[in-house]
Amino acid sequence: MEVRCLGEDEAWDLFRQKVGEITLESHPDIPALARIVVERCRGSPLAVNVLAAVMAGKNSVQEWRYAIDSLTLSAAKFSGTEDEILPVLKVSYDNIKDERVKQCFQYCALFKKGGHIWRNDLVEYWVDEGIIDGREDRYKAEEECYGIVRYLVNACLLVEHKYGNTVTMPSQVHELALWVASNLGEEKENFIVKPNEKLGEIPKVKNWGEVSRMSLSENEIKKISCSPVCPKLRTLLLGFNNLEKISSGFFMCMPNLVVLDLTTNIGLRELPDGISRLVSLQYLNLSHTDIKQLPIASLRELKRLQHLNLEFTGFLKEIAGISSLSNLQVLKLYASFDLDINLVEELELLEHLKVLTVSVGDAYVWEQLMSNPRLASCARNVYFYECEAGETGIISLAETSSRLEDLTIYESNIREIKIDQRGKMCNFMYLVKVEISECQGLQDLTWLLFAPNLGWLDVRESPQIEEIISKEKAARFMDGEADESILPFLKLKYLDLACLEQLSSIYWSALSFPCLKKISVFGCPNLWKLPLGSSSANGCNLVIHGEEEWIEELQWDEEGIKERFTLKGRKSEPVTAYPQNQSELEMLRKRVVDLEEENRTIKQRLERIERFFWQQQQLQQLRMSPQSSIPTMAHPQGPQLARMLPPQTVIHQQRQTQTTLPDMPLKS
Missing domain, CATH: 1.10.8 (Helicase, Ruva Protein; domain 3)
Known part of the structure; x- marks a missing residue:
């Protein structure tokens, strides 16, 4: 532009x-x-x-x-x-005085010019690359990295996306970063940066011996058969290609490779044995691949490996032997396969583990994880899917799981979320996002009193929820009367409520909501009053969305308060939890552009599924193909719904079915 x-x-x-x-x-x-x-x-x-x-x-x-x-x-x-x-x-x-900050700046040149860079990705690369030392205290190192991102934004060397999840490096700044990274242009083969250039193979390099970092992400590379000698190569980004096979010889002469990113190579089903030669590897990202088996024998040779990302690996059945990776600090298993007792026992042997993301389908296994204070403190992102909570219907959050950032509960019979305080006030200060959908039996979310920095709350299709914060339960948490000095939602920006037939109250009195930008309420016939008062409207640009009739019938305790908010009524039904086909995805993208803040929820969901929508589409095509051996998924609404599954559901059913998906068809 x-x-x-x-x-x-x-x-x-x-x-x-x-x-x-x-x-x-x-x-x-x-x-x-x-x-x-x-x-x-x-x-x-x-x-x-x-x-x-x-x-x-x-x-x-x-x-x-x-x-x-x-x-x-x-x-x-x-x-x-x-x-x-x-x-x-x-x-x-x-003007940058810290040499480490200069290296972080140069690292940003590895990404597509003008493209969005995920802040979390930058932080992980910088720490696992060793630019910012996280060996002693990974949490402190990550916080320092976020501070560096903020510094570069304030210096106008990065531009922050309006939702704060991504940054962009302006084109001219990108040219500068490449120039200084290549020793003021004298060593141009130091950084090989060719993302999104429609490459079909590894590019020819004049002198592999001088390459220190290479970025070939977002290309069309299917096979790698070369065997380059790369004694200086530290970073190799191969994500978002069409990789199906990597020859064993490719990794044979990369003794100093520290970061290897293979994310979102849908056709990649196995790793070559040669990966065992990457003796300096510290970061390995296999998320969103079709890898079927983790070559533990080969990975066991990677003595320095500290970050392993296996998120959204739907074909992976187990990772037995993971405890042999004794230096692991980060293990990401979100939406891969359900946590089980054997895995919990192996996690207990990983003494250096600091970050854990998991999927949970059994409350008993979750309780075993929570019973270990060290493992509980590692939990960052947790996804309960079709979780059976037993006769009690209770799952616990240990006081030591204070590092929890993102909690999703989907299609589960969890009736209560219990806070294990053990005589001490809990504080989930890092928890910023909670999504609950199709949860049977859950009546309230009073435990959110202990999440002071919650930014987004999305609750839908959970018919038994009567209150978000219960005054009676709040008093129980506080060992007496509900203490209104502990107010919830002071950092909340977006509140989305949909299809909650019994919901009648969010909170029993008006709240200030200093950060709230949007409330969206659809399909909540018993909720006729919002916890809004004069204090809620001070300096506030709050927009309230809902059905036209609901907007008109809203009750207000104070005269003139209604006019201080922007009310937007709609006749249409709320958008479903996930896009159901390609045309709907395009429609949602257009609505995000046109309506911006009004469609915050849609934008968030798009960000979560953009990376693997293609995978879902391919799996659906296979499922509906006459040659496919996969049975139609049982559901009350029949085969039509099988074509409209969210990615998490597809992945879950991949690992549950006894039938193996056929090989992906080759492109013509």
């Missing part, structure tokens, strides 16, 4: 706004020097923003003169380029 250049006055006004009047007025000579700085930006809004970020707070004339000298020197270094903005951006890079 072409960005319009600013006029002289526009550029000055933007710079003055960003750098601040206090800085500009700190010395009478600074405004004139600032004008010279702005001239060097050539009307580029990016350059103006970058230099303003560099100069904000610099109150001495010497600092401003030094900045002008730096721009002159930087322009000389870039004399061979046509881009007049790169010298300006180089000054911002030179």
Whole structure:
């Protein structure tokens, strides 16, 4: 997208706004020097923003003169380029004092120019690559990485997506990052960056011996048969290709490879034995692949492996022997296969484990995990799917599972979520997202009192839920009367409630909701009052969505409060939990663009399924093919629903069925 250049006055006004009047007025000579700085930006809004970020707070004339000298020197270094903005951006890079932050900045050049980069991916790469040392304290290292992302955003070297999950590196900044990563352009084969270039094979490289990082993600590579000698290669990104086979010789001469990312290669069913030669490997991502068996004998040779991602590996039946990977700090099993007792016993042997994501189908097994304080503290993302909670219908969250970030409960008979306080007040301060769908027997979510930073709550199709926060149970948690000094939802941004026939109350009194942007209520015929009052409307841009009739009949305790919120009634039914076909997916994308905040829920769901929608589509085609040996899934609504399953359901039924899916058809 072409960005319009600013006029002289526009550029000055933007710079003055960003750098601040206090800085500009700190010395009478600074405004004139600032004008010279702005001239060097050539009307580029990016350059103006970058230099303003560099100069904000610099109150001495010497600092401003030094900045002008730096721009002159930087322009000389870039004399061979046509881009007049790169010298300006180089000054911002030179202003970074911490060498580790510079390496993190360079790492961002491995991703597609102008494309979205997941913040969590950056954090994991930086820690597992060893740029930020997480050997002693991984949690502290991750927090430092998020701080570095924030620093680069504030320096205008990264642009944050409006929902905060992803960042983008502007094209010119990307050119700068590649330039400095290749030793100011002198070692261009140091970084091989070719994402999304429609490559059908590994590109030819003049000197493999000089390559330190290679990014070939989002291409069309199906087979790798070469055997390069890569003594310096540390990072290899091969995600989002069409990989089906990797020759054993490919990994034979990569002794210093630290990061190997193979995510979302749908046709990849096995790893070559040669992977055992990656003796320096610390990060291995096999998520969203069709790998059927984990070669534990080969992986056992990877003594330094500390991060293994097996999320959404629907064909993988077991990972017996995982305890032999004694240095594992991160093990991700979300939506792969259900946790069982044998696996819990193996997890107990992983002494260095810090992060665990799991799928749970048996409450008894979950209780065994929660009974181990160390393992409970590792739980980050937990997915209960068709979970049987036994006669009691109770699952527990241990006080030590305070690092829990994301909890999803889907099609389960969980009647109560119990907080195991053991005489101590719980605090799930990292929990930011809770989704509950088709949960039978659950009557309330009072335990969310202990989630002070919850940002998104989505509850739907759970017919027995009567209250979100129960006053009676809140008093029980507080050993007496409900203590209104502990208020829920102070960080809540989005509240989505749908198809909750018995729901009559969210909270018993008005709440302030300082961060709330949207409430969406559909199919809740007994909920006629929201916990909103005058305090809720202070500085608030809250939008309330619901059926037209429900919007009109809402009850308000205070006069004039209704007019302080934006009410949007709709005749249509609420959107289903997951897109059901390609056309609906496209429709949802368009609605996200057109309606933005109104469709926050849809946007969140799209982000969760974008990466593996193709896999679901292929599995559905196989299932409906006359040659397919997979039986139609039993369901009260018949075969039609089999074509509309969410990805988690498809994966679950893959591992439950006794019939093996046939090989994926080759592309013509």
